[in-house]
Amino acid sequence: MSSAANMSLYTELLKKYDRPGPRYTSYPTAPVWSTEVGPEVYHQTLREAASQSEVPLSLYCHIPFCRQRCLYCGCNTFITNQPSRPGEYVTTLMREIDATADQLGSRTKVNQFHFGGGTPTHLTVDELSRLLDHFDSRFTFLPDCEKSIEIDPRVTTRAQLDMLASRGFNRLSIGVQEFDPSVQQAIGRVQPQEVVAAAQDYGKSLKFRGINFDLIYGLPRQTVAGFRDTIEKVIAMRPDRLAIYSYAHLPNMLEHQKKINPEDLPSPAVKYELFLTALEMFITAGYHQIGIDHFALPDDELSLAQADGRLHRNFMGYTVQSADEMIGFGMSAIGYIGNSFFQNISKVDPYAKAIEDKGCAIYRGMQLSQNDLVRQYVISNLMCNFQLKYGSFRKRFGVEFDSYFATERESLGEFVSDGLLTLNPQGIEITPLGRTFVRNIAMTFDAYLNSADSKPKATYSRTI
Numbered sequence: 001m002s003s004a005a006n007m008s009l010y011t012e013l014l015k016k017y018d019r020p021g022p023r024y025t026s027y028p029t030a031p032v033w034s035t036e037v038g039p040e041v042y043h044q045t046l047r048e049a050a051s052q053s054e055v056p057l058s059l060y061c062h063i064p065f066c067r068q069r070c071l072y073c074g075c076n077t078f079i080t081n082q083p084s085r086p087g088e089y090v091t092t093l094m095r096e097i098d099a100t101a102d103q104l105g106s107r108t109k110v111n112q113f114h115f116g117g118g119t120p121t122h123l124t125v126d127e128l129s130r131l132l133d134h135f136d137s138r139f140t141f142l143p144d145c146e147k148s149i150e151i152d153p154r155v156t157t158r159a160q161l162d163m164l165a166s167r168g169f170n171r172l173s174i175g176v177q178e179f180d181p182s183v184q185q186a187i188g189r190v191q192p193q194e195v196v197a198a199a200q201d202y203g204k205s206l207k208f209r210g211i212n213f214d215l216i217y218g219l220p221r222q223t224v225a226g227f228r229d230t231i232e233k234v235i236a237m238r239p240d241r242l243a244i245y246s247y248a249h250l251p252n253m254l255e256h257q258k259k260i261n262p263e264d265l266p267s268p269a270v271k272y273e274l275f276l277t278a279l280e281m282f283i284t285a286g287y288h289q290i291g292i293d294h295f296a297l298p299d300d301e302l303s304l305a306q307a308d309g310r311l312h313r314n315f316m317g318y319t320v321q322s323a324d325e326m327i328g329f330g331m332s333a334i335g336y337i338g339n340s341f342f343q344n345i346s347k348v349d350p351y352a353k354a355i356e357d358k359g360c361a362i363y364r365g366m367q368l369s370q371n372d373l374v375r376q377y378v379i380s381n382l383m384c385n386f387q388l389k390y391g392s393f394r395k396r397f398g399v400e401f402d403s404y405f406a407t408e409r410e411s412l413g414e415f416v417s418d419g420l421l422t423l424n425p426q427g428i429e430i431t432p433l434g435r436t437f438v439r440n441i442a443m444t445f446d447a448y449l450n451s452a453d454s455k456p457k458a459t460y461s462r463t464i
Helices: 004-017 039-049 084-104 125-138 158-166 181-187 193-205 224-237 255-259 268-284 301-307 348-358 370-385 390-397 406-411 413-417 433-443
Strands: 057-063 109-117 140-151 171-177 212-217 241-246 288-290 294-296 312-314 317-319 326-329 334-336 340-344 362-367 387-389 421-424 427-430
Touching: 004 268, 004 433, 039 084, 039 340, 039 362, 057 084, 057 125, 084 125, 084 326, 084 348, 125 158, 158 193, 171 181, 171 193, 193 224, 212 224, 212 268, 224 268, 241 268, 268 288, 288 301, 294 301, 312 370, 326 340, 370 387, 370 390, 370 433, 387 390, 390 427, 406 413, 413 421, 413 433, 427 433
Parallel strands: 057 109, 057 326, 109 140, 140 171, 171 212, 212 241
Antiparallel strands: 241 294, 288 294, 312 317, 326 334, 334 340, 340 362, 387 427, 421 427
């Protein structure tokens, strides 16, 4: 990709395919879910799922608290300086855990557990311990369970990391975003490289594996030269995994983003170059591209799983764990069980009131049809493993891909012409060039996005 001709081709493709589109952490995507799917449906689904007592679950727990809101952030967070609020939230979570576990009965096995936020390490050691004790009292964490947590290195202490390691946590996701001081000032997150390095080094000393860095491109005051310097520093630190996200500037939806001066944002042309710079530097440094925006070292289990076609993806990110069903706990948390999506209320106080009153805070969801499941399978395979095998599709659903997706297959011709994928008798293969555009390719199979009758009124981030 380093030649001028290749860079020019890539830039033209970025311009062509840069459009709003889903990230496909789920299919169907959240904008088409219904508020008619609420607590009663959820409880019934949990009771039905209880019969599969030997099938492990994934658990997600959302901790919304942050000491201050980063200006770029699009997550569900809650800013508080009241020391009592996190402890009260933990108590609410414990009630939700009990109510959910009661419905699940003897189905307690867990092989993936993730804390997201917000800043999960906003909780004190005692608060985290109390919450983990309660999870342990209601669920059985398997010996090879993947336990991961997102941390802000500015507020995470060694005592917290010591406790997490002692409780079996084995993965860390560290928010980096940028090392350029000017960019950090513009996004309200001043975080020197030394702070990140200290968290990474201490995590390694505690035998955390799969330490991940999150970066963002398209931020205010970001330049190609400055971002190149950041990436050089990151590569020198050699994290096991990397994620690089496109900044979505949505001030009409996110009030705090109005504090970002739009004149400081890079132009589309510069944003493309920022992405290409990162892509080339990571691949040159030996990282494998995982999905749309993740990279992993060759010996990391994500790289190995992708090579074997057994990579999975859910709201917690890419994983090798094969739990098909996930329970979400906490404000805004999402679960997937019984071929249905369920999401909790996205505000702290209404969430807490619902848990207190009903033990459940589900406010919307979706029960998937057979057509949804077919398309979910195709999109998931393309997003995770950059391929779809017709034989596996036929074995799973009892239909031929070409007949089921006759219209969609014809639409793939443009991607073939642009060198983004190949079609052969065995299936679909996304080329190395096409990996960056896999969201666009997946959109071909989205029945809701492409239906004039059911197109959701949603604001999606741009695909590049």
